[in-house]
Amino acid sequence: xxxxTVLWVACVPIFLAIVSTMMARRRPxxxxxxxxxxxPPPMAAEAPLLGILPVLLAKGPLQVIxxxxxxxxxxxxxRLLHRKVTFLVGPDVSxxxxxxxxxxxxxxxxxxxxxxxxxxxxxxxxDFATRPEQFRFFGDAMKPAKLxxxxxxxxxxxxxxxxxxxxxxxxxxxxxxxxxVTLVASRCLFGEEVRAKMLGEVATHxxxxxxxxxxxxxLFPHLPIPAHRRRDRARARLGEIFSGVVxxxxxxxxxxxxxxxxxxxxxxxxxxxxxxxxxxxxxxLVVSALFAGQHTSSSTSTWTGARLLARANSEHLRAxxxxxxxxxxxxxxxxxxxxxxxMDTLHRCVKEVLRLxxxxxxxxxxxxxSFTVRTREDxxxxxxxxxxxxxxxxxxxxxxxxxxxxxxYEPDRFGPGRGEDVAGGxxxxxxxxxxxxxxxxxxxxxxxxxxxxxxxxxISRLRVSVDCSAVRSYAACRFALGRIVPHFGxxxxx
Ligand code: HEM
Numbered sequence: 001x002x003x004x005t006v007l008w009v010a011c012v013p014i015f016l017a018i019v020s021t022m023m024a025r026r027r028p029x030x031x032x033x034x035x036x037x038x039x040p041p042p043m044a045a046e047a048p049l050l051g052i053l054p055v056l057l058a059k060g061p062l063q064v065i066x067x068x069x070x071x072x073x074x075x076x077x078x079r080l081l082h083r084k085v086t087f088l089v090g091p092d093v094s095x096x097x098x099x100x101x102x103x104x105x106x107x108x109x110x111x112x113x114x115x116x117x118x119x120x121x122x123x124x125x126x127d128f129a130t131r132p133e134q135f136r137f138f139g140d141a142m143k144p145a146k147l148x149x150x151x152x153x154x155x156x157x158x159x160x161x162x163x164x165x166x167x168x169x170x171x172x173x174x175x176x177x178x179x180x181v182t183l184v185a186s187r188c189l190f191g192e193e194v195r196a197k198m199l200g201e202v203a204t205h206x207x208x209x210x211x212x213x214x215x216x217x218x219l220f221p222h223l224p225i226p227a228h229r230r231r232d233r234a235r236a237r238l239g240e241i242f243s244g245v246v247x248x249x250x251x252x253x254x255x256x257x258x259x260x261x262x263x264x265x266x267x268x269x270x271x272x273x274x275x276x277x278x279x280x281x282x283x284x285l286v287v288s289a290l291f292a293g294q295h296t297s298s299s300t301s302t303w304t305g306a307r308l309l310a311r312a313n314s315e316h317l318r319a320x321x322x323x324x325x326x327x328x329x330x331x332x333x334x335x336x337x338x339x340x341x342x343m344d345t346l347h348r349c350v351k352e353v354l355r356l357x358x359x360x361x362x363x364x365x366x367x368x369x370s371f372t373v374r375t376r377e378d379x380x381x382x383x384x385x386x387x388x389x390x391x392x393x394x395x396x397x398x399x400x401x402x403x404x405x406x407x408x409y410e411p412d413r414f415g416p417g418r419g420e421d422v423a424g425g426x427x428x429x430x431x432x433x434x435x436x437x438x439x440x441x442x443x444x445x446x447x448x449x450x451x452x453x454x455x456x457x458x459i460s461r462l463r464v465s466v467d468c469s470a471v472r473s474y475a476a477c478r479f480a481l482g483r484i485v486p487h488f489g490x491x492x493x494x
Pocket of ligand 1 (some may be wrong): 291363440
């Protein structure tokens with residue numbers, strides 16, 4: 001997902017396909033050229049795509065990718081059908097990927113397939129000059145003054161939701177949090193109009209949009225398959241719903257509307273003074289709803305539970321609960337923007353989840369000009385013009401030379417006196433991207449997840465028990481997000 005980081009979900013299959021090609025190689029075919037003229041990145045040998053699938057399923061994709069990296073080093077190229085993809089792993093070789101000018105290394109060529117999902121007039125359907133302005137509108141809608149308002153809306157939504165849980169029972173955490181994240185995002189983004197009347201329908205169509213991102217979508221975004229047809233119908237219907245909302249909002253509040261993201265987007269102005277059009281506002285609502293209300297925040301919320309409630313991490317759960325107790329002692333039941341900012345322990349617990357389970361597992365760019373990278377081992381490679389370039393976050397955030405015991409869930413690694421991500425230098429932690437296209441919704445996402453877990457940790461003080469075997473298999477099965485779920489059992493205090 002560039003914005004294409006929506007790729008995240010979509011990129012799972014493409015990533016698997018790429019990696020399967022990689023793993024079939026035997027030895028890296030390093031170029032014989034001298035260091036004077038940088039050679040192209042080593043190229044993986046070709047292999048039938050399905051050949052590796054059994055190994056992939058047996059070992060798990062992360063291990064397979066890690067093996068490929070161990071074998072080939074931090075810069076390597078693989079072929080996917082007609083396309084060569086160069087992988088850059090680690091901060092040393094990633095600065096151009098994240099910092100380079102759009103004219104030199106761009107998201108456009110690798111993100112066109114998102115246009116049917118996001119719709120016209122937004123993201124990769126607009127030019128280089130317009131897009132950053134539109135992303136600035138998101139940024140403006142995420143400034144602290146706005147976040148203060150959203151915090152109140154989020155807390156209300158979350159409290160109402162958990163009040164419906166009752167005192168005891170078992171819940172499907174993944175399903176519950178998916179639903180809750182959509183409710184929270186909707187309340188902050190769309191306002192009462194959507195929430196009150198058609199939330200169920202909007203949530204269904206957003207899911208259909210998300211599901212319409214397949215491997216085949218990246219190569220053939222308009223192929224007439226059922227998932228694409230559902231996507232197109234969903235996008236058309238969302239367009240109608242949101243257009244209605246935008247026009248009625250404009251009619252009802254000609255001067256000053258409610259304090260939500262919809263109003264921010266309506267009020268936004270381009271540098272030349274032009275107002276946003278209805279089509280653009282609708283497109284931006286779809287983009288923000290997909291970012292804020294779907295996979296990224298809901299998978300992170302669920303992973304936070306899976307990690308914190310695993311027996312091996314009970315000390316971190318205790319630390320997070322103790323922090324809640326301190327916060328309650330200081331502020332009573334008040335949970336707002338300022339109070340949430342004080343929850344450093346919970347923040348680090350979520351940040352560590354994102355390091356280990358980044359929803360955006362792979363970011364892509366297109367090299368419009370060739371560029372050179374130098375590895376930690378002092379090898380230099382020239383990535384040629386025209387090449388697709390990938391930053392696999394799924395590896396990048398687990399490097400042994402940046403993170404101590406990187407496979408361990410260890411939120412304190414970001415704490416005072418350690419700061420491993422800072423010590424590792426720029427682009428050591430990239431769950432939210434970095435540099436020129438860093439995520440503009442990071443603060444919103446943290447707030448959303450912290451509001452949810454603040455409520456759950458406080459319920460948890462009643463007593464939470466978790467089926468750890470379910471959590472373990474969930475944790476082991478990153479790619480089966482849709483199928484394996486941990487279950488909570490909430491029971492009354494003794
Ligand atoms: C846990 C939640 C989230 C994660 C892990 C996440 C991750 C990312 C990443 C990795 C990128 C960089 C993409 C690239 O370089 O190609 C990105 C960009 C972006 N994100 Fe997020 N994101 C999250 C939530 C949000 C939310 C809530 C919003 C807004 C409502 C948002 C809006 C954006 C936008 C507009 C960009 C594009 C920025 C640009 O290209 O200049 N994200 N996000």
